[in-house]
Amino acid sequence: MKNTSIWLDGIKKQKFRKLEKDIDVDVLIVGGGITGVSSAYHLSTGDLSVCLVEKNKLLEGVTSRTTGKLTYLQENIYSKLVNYHGKENSKLYLDSQRDAIKLVRGIIDSNKIDCNLEKVKSYVFDFKDIESVEEEIHLLNEFGVDLKLSDVLPSGENINSSYFVDDTYVFHPLKYLSKLVDICVERKVDIYEDTKVVSIDEEDGYYICRTDNNLIKAKYVVIAVHYPYFLFPFLMPFKSYLEKSYIEAFKVKKNYNFSAINISKPIVSTRFYENNGDVYQILLTNSHNYCFKNNEEKNFEELFKSDERDTLYTWSNKDIMTNDLLPYIGRLNDSNILIGTGYNTWGMTNGSLAGKIISDIILDRKNRYIELFNPHRKLNLGSFLNFPVALFSSAYSFIKTKVSKNKEWYSNRVRFEKRNGKNVGIYVDDEGEEHIVYNLCPHMKCSLIFNEIEKTWDCPCHGSRFNIDGKSIEGPSNYDITYSEE
Numbered sequence: 243m244k245n246t247s248i249w250l251d252g253i254k255k256q257k258f259r260k261l262e263k264d265i266d267v268d269v270l271i272v273g274g275g276i277t278g279v280s281s282a283y284h285l286s287t288g289d290l291s292v293c294l295v296e297k298n299k300l301l302e303g304v305t306s307r308t309t310g311k312l313t314y315l316q317e318n319i320y321s322k323l324v325n326y327h328g329k330e331n332s333k334l335y336l337d338s339q340r341d342a343i344k345l346v347r348g349i350i351d352s353n354k355i356d357c358n359l360e361k362v363k364s365y366v367f368d369f370k371d372i373e374s375v376e377e378e379i380h381l382l383n384e385f386g387v388d389l390k391l392s393d394v395l396p397s398g399e400n401i402n403s404s405y406f407v408d409d410t411y412v413f414h415p416l417k418y419l420s421k422l423v424d425i426c427v428e429r430k431v432d433i434y435e436d437t438k439v440v441s442i443d444e445e446d447g448y449y450i451c452r453t454d455n456n457l458i459k460a461k462y463v464v465i466a467v468h469y470p471y472f473l474f475p476f477l478m479p480f481k482s483y484l485e486k487s488y489i490e491a492f493k494v495k496k497n498y499n500f501s502a503i504n505i506s507k508p509i510v511s512t513r514f515y516e517n518n519g520d521v522y523q524i525l526l527t528n529s530h531n532y533c534f535k536n537n538e539e540k541n542f543e544e545l546f547k548s549d550e551r552d553t554l555y556t557w558s559n560k561d562i563m564t565n566d567l568l569p570y571i572g573r574l575n576d577s578n579i580l581i582g583t584g585y586n587t588w589g590m591t592n593g594s595l596a597g598k599i600i601s602d603i604i605l606d607r608k609n610r611y612i613e614l615f616n617p618h619r620k621l622n623l624g625s626f627l628n629f630p631v632a633l634f635s636s637a638y639s640f641i642k643t644k645v646s647k648n649k650e651w652y653s654n655r656v657r658f659e660k661r662n663g664k665n666v667g668i669y670v671d672d673e674g675e676e677h678i679v680y681n682l683c684p685h686m687k688c689s690l691i692f693n694e695i696e697k698t699w700d701c702p703c704h705g706s707r708f709n710i711d712g713k714s715i716e717g718p719s720n721y722d723i724t725y726s727e728e
């Protein structure tokens with residue numbers, strides 16, 4: 243079994259060199275996931291000079307570990323959105339998701355991209371809460387969606403109550419995006435990997451972005467880093483929390499051509515993926531607030547409750563959930579800094595849309611979704627009620643890691659020690675070599691836990707991740723925790 247996402251296995255993507263000189267561009271895009279690459283794609287059609295920098299490798303962040311559904315049936319989001327933003331905005335969000343699917347399909351068709359795109363039925367079901375299903379069905383009917391009802395999935399499982407549409411898709415997200423990267427290169431977008439932006443300062447109407455060794459001067463900066471807190475006080479931690487899920491892929495005999503997700507927690511989500519005659523079922527379970535369940539071995543074990551299947555790939559992923567359920571896409575204050583984040587686990591549609599909205603703002607084009615996703619929209623009472631939960635969950639994890647190292651979670655390959663007066667974590671690899679890191683997250687000083695399945699040091703408070711040698715692989719921390727004897 244491989245502890246990696248099925249999308250990363252065998253994917254062919256271009257490699258790019260590290261930035262080693264100072265440069266001057268119209269638009270700098272920071273981050274090479276679906277948001278950054280989609281923004282680069284749309285911006286590359288104009289006359290602006292565009293540069294994209296990625297601190298690690300392109301398309302190896304959250305985007306590489308998605309389930310790859312392109313759907314507008316997103317649990318029971320529309321009835322929830324009515325409570326937060328009213329019926330009109332709930333309908334506008336529905337339109338945005340359908341437009342995002344059209345946008346991606348259009349790009350795939352016009353560029354003849356081979357990315358296993360399949361039209362499938364998309365089901366939403368619930369094991370118990372029939373009322374919430376009924377409310378959502380009523381609303382979607384009112385919005386004119388052609389919904390059908392069913393109490394059985396195409397694969398034969400009986401479900402309490404469900405509804406489905408038949409105009410949604412699944413695809414191979416990395417085949418799609420790596421082709422967009424190729425197109426960007428053809429259109430002269432300048433791309434660098436292993437190039438981390440560490441600060442952004444405004445000077446005479448330009449932004450001076452500092453990387454490890456160089457400066458990039460830009461008129462516009464697109465922050466597409468998934469978790470954009472490190473650069474400025476946008477107060478994201480008070481407006482969002484993280485949700486983590488566990489995923490496995492195993493071979494099955496038949497492609498039932500559907501995707502499904504349930505409404506009440508824990509979320510179960512599934513789809514099929516067919517490649518070269520092999521059919522895989524991809525199954526996501528055990529989603530939870532990132533701060534609360536940190537024993538990774540136990541979390542992964544939940545996946546393997548059934549011994550009927552032979553799991554070939556397993557991985558985890560986490561996404562930013564906003565308190566008012568809408569993404570943050572657009573311009574920050576009156577600046578020329580733009581962000582795209584907070585996709586609530588629907589970033590294949592929202593990240594694609596973010597690329598279009600961001601490019602429309604920069605190119606001074608109209609876009610009907612700019613106000614809906616405005617990062618500075620007013621937070622309503624409902625969002626404020628979620629704020630104490632976000633605050634409590636981070637504080638809870640912070641205190642928990644200071645009180646206990648939970649040594650019983652780990653094998654004898656993981657140790658915690660003091661070296662030169664500093665707390666360190668040590669992982670011993672298969673060859674017996676010790677990998678030592680500082681056991682303190684640079685972001686807000688939480689102690690780290692070790693994820694022995696995926697071999698990463700994880701911050702249980704805000705989700706930063708580091709590899710076994712301390713290199714930062716996911717934010718909010720933008721800094722490494724590499725240990726040095728000096």
Ligand SMILES: Cc1cc2nc3c(=O)[nH]c(=O)nc-3n(C[C@H](O)[C@H](O)[C@H](O)COP(=O)(O)OP(=O)(O)OC[C@H]3O[C@@H](n4cnc5c(N)ncnc54)[C@H](O)[C@@H]3O)c2cc1C
Nearest residue numbers: 273275276277297303304305308309310311439588589590
């Ligand atoms: C379990 C799970 C399943 C999901 N399934 C689906 C699905 O089926 N359908 C759907 O629509 N959505 C799904 N999503 C959501 C979707 O995967 C994400 O919302 C989306 O991939 C986020 O993309 P991104 O571009 O914001 O982030 P990323 O892909 O993480 O890209 C950000 C990039 O920025 C880089 N970076 C960070 N800091 C810096 C810096 N300082 N300098 C340079 N580069 C930097 C990072 O290294 C990274 O590569 C799922 C999410 C989860 C958690």
